[in-house]
Amino acid sequence: xxxxxxxxxxxxxxxxxxxxxxxxxxxxxxxxxxxxxxxxxxxxxxxxxxxxxxxxxxxxxxxxxxxxxxxxxxxxxxxxxxxxxxxxxxxxxxxxxxxxxxxxxxxxxxxxxxxxxxxxxxxxxxxxxxxxxxxxxxxxxxxxxxxxxxxxxxxxxxxxxxxxxxxxxxxxxx
Amino acid sequence: xxxxxxxxxxxxxxxxxxxxxxxxxxxxxxxxxxxxxxxxxxxxxxxxxxxxxxxxxxxxxxxxxxxxxxxxxxxxxxxxxxxxxxxxxxxxxxxxxxxxxxxxxxxxxxxxxxxxxxxxxxxxxxxxxxxxxxxxxxxxxxxxxxxxxxxxxxxxxxxxxxxxxxxxxxxxxxxxxxxxxxxxxxxxxxxxxxxxxxx
Numbered sequence: 031x032x033x034x035x036x037x038x039x040x041x042x043x044x045x046x047x048x049x050x051x052x053x054x055x056x057x058x059x060x061x062x063x064x065x066x067x068x069x070x071x072x073x074x075x076x077x078x079x080x081x082x083x084x085x086x087x088x089x090x091x092x093x094x095x096x097x098x099x100x101x102x103x104x105x106x107x108x109x110x111x112x113x114x115x116x117x118x119x120x121x122x123x124x125x126x127x128x129x130x131x132x133x134x135x136x137x138x139x140x141x142x143x144x145x146x147x148x149x150x151x152x153x154x155x156x157x158x159x160x161x162x163x164x165x166x167x168x169x170x171x172x173x174x175x176x177x178x179x180x181x182x183x184x185x186x187x188x189x190x191x192x193x194x195x196x197x198x199x200x201x202x203x204x
Numbered sequence: 205x206x207x208x209x210x211x212x213x214x215x216x217x218x219x220x221x222x223x224x225x226x227x228x229x230x231x232x233x234x235x236x237x238x239x240x241x242x243x244x245x246x247x248x249x250x251x252x253x254x255x256x257x258x259x260x261x262x263x264x265x266x267x268x269x270x271x272x273x274x275x276x277x278x279x280x281x282x283x284x285x286x287x288x289x290x291x292x293x294x295x296x297x298x299x300x301x302x303x304x305x306x307x308x309x310x311x312x313x314x315x316x317x318x319x320x321x322x323x324x325x326x327x328x329x330x331x332x333x334x335x336x337x338x339x340x341x342x343x344x345x346x347x348x349x350x351x352x353x354x355x356x357x358x359x360x361x362x363x364x365x366x367x368x369x370x371x372x373x374x375x376x377x378x379x380x381x382x383x384x385x386x387x388x389x390x391x392x393x394x395x396x397x398x399x400x401x402x403x
Contacts, residue, residue, distance in 0.1 A: 048246070079245045
């Protein structure tokens with residue numbers, strides 16, 4: 031049972047932790063793919079589980095393990111964005127300029143799923159993060175603000191711009 | 205860039221069902237990695253050792269002094285009790301009879317109760333369930349559970365022995381209470397696992 035595997039993993043049982051990994055990996059991998067793109071998803075997924083192993087002792091069971099792991103994954107991915115050269119204060123500010131460029135790149139695609147994957151990769155990290163967390167993962171603006179260290183209003187503004195840009199990219203040309 | 209909002213849109217509300225983005229998100233397929241990523245995780249896992257127990261040791265003179273003190277205190281209490289009417293004695297609060305299960309803290313000291321009937325009954329029940337259901341568990345899981353139970357039992361035993369000489373020691377009381385809680389937690393998890401058929 032997964033709950034018990036978490037307990038055993040907390041006590042240092044690597045076999046139990048592998049079972050935890052197998053159960054949660056698909057969701058974490060897809061979160062990483064959506065937030066950071068397919069090229070970075072493998073490495074980020076591994077980073078998340080290594081971090082989870084290191085931090086397991088801090089999991090107190092106040093939330094479900096899946097929720098705890100998801101939040102940890104979001105933090106790991108955002109840290110990666112920042113270490114890639116997107117300074118914290120520029121994390122969202124840059125989005126404004128890049129969104130303008132992205133909006134101009136309309137391309138024709140065959141299905142919406144592929145479209146969204148391609149379109150979202152044209153968004154800057156900040157706008158992509160807000161869009162994925164809010165519209166795909168169901169986070170609230172207040173939670174996104176806490177995670178990114180910005181106000182809820184900034185998150186709302188970014189979401190608006192991201193949605194508009196994505197709609198423009200997705201809309202098939204006549 | 206088009207800044208005009210779509211009719212009825214609110215950026216902090218869920219997308220409308222007929223929004224092209226809703227449709228796109230709905231079709232955004234889950235994917236799996238091209239290769240198994242576990243090996244890359246496993247090689248980076250540092251072995252985690254169990255939390256180190258603080259060794260409590262006493263020198264012979266310390267033990268002798270503690271024993272003398274205990275005898276003196278016990279004698280004094282007995283003498284005091286003998287001088288008071290029986291009803292008054294019964295009304296005296298018992299210093300170390302706090303229930304650890306409630307986590308009560310008095311003066312910064314968590315009092316451990318050596319004969320906590322509730323604790324013993326709970327442990328007995330859970331051990332019986334575990335004994336009856338253990339065949340449903342993976343033998344490797346049973347080994348891990350038994351190894352951890354032995355470790356916890358040893359910690360409980362050591363704490364009790366040390367508390368015999370130093371019953372008011374806050375650290376020892378806390379250590380014993382913690383060890384007993386861990387034993388109950390482990391037994392609860394183990395029996396839940398066994399009841400679920402080890403799945």
